[in-house]
Ligand SMILES: Nc1ncnc2c1ncn2[C@@H]1O[C@H](COP(=O)(O)OP(=O)(O)OP(=O)(O)O)[C@@H](O)[C@H]1O
């Protein structure tokens with residue numbers, strides 16, 4: 710049975726994500742596709758309100774606590790995403806787990822730790838990463854009003870996004886496309902549309918999960934076994950049992 714496509718638009722602050730997700734939804738509707746626009750963080754939920762206060766610097770939270778709240782905010786909508794996709798609705802999403810990892814890892818938290826809470830979230834079929842030099846993004850309206858909108862931070866975030874993109878490229882079932890977002894709005898939207906066109910037909914493969922947990926568990930078992938083999942005392946070196 711065919712389902713809707715899950716399309717994520719990611720990128721640095723002020724790269725044009727909100728502008729482009731709106732244009733893309735309009736284009737999909739015109740093409741006759743049922744479509745739903747999601748935006749993370751979803752500031753309307755109880756968790757989203759805590760995130761909103763934090764982003765506007767009205768509250769302070771431990772870096773790990775806010776990271777987990779961002780992830781929980783995605784998990785709040787995970788089953789709704791799956792349901793909509795199964796019903797044949799295409800989902801366009803303004804930011805997703807990749808932003809969560811990029812921002813928290815840029816603050817110095819370990820990359821693996823940051824990724825862990827998002828493991829098994831519904832995986833997008835297509836990620837369009839809007840890339841723009843932070844110096845250029847800064848020139849756009851509104852930059853600097855929220856907590857992370859500082860050039861230095863954005864430079865680090867861009868680096869972590871680069872790592873995520875490298876790892877996602879070639880990941881089974883996910884297409885990660887870097888879009889030059891420094892160009893004018895229309896050129897960017899044309900570029901995005903040319904990448905989305907391939908998803909206008911039927912999407913029949915099952916919904917995958919991000920960094921699928923069964924793979925992670927399998928990998929952990931292999932690592933544990935390898936570690937055990939290295940640290941275990943070889944049989945010939947075992948102490949002679951003490952006989953009373
Ligand atoms: N291609 C473009 N060229 C110039 N300005 C743009 C372009 N795309 C969007 N803008 C403008 O840049 C600003 C930021 O755009 P937008 O809000 O879409 O970015 P965003 O990535 O969603 O930002 P944020 O990270 O703050 O949510 C807006 O004022 C918008 O009108």
Ligand SMILES: [Mg+2]
Pocket residue numbers: 726727728803
């Ligand atoms: Mg936005």
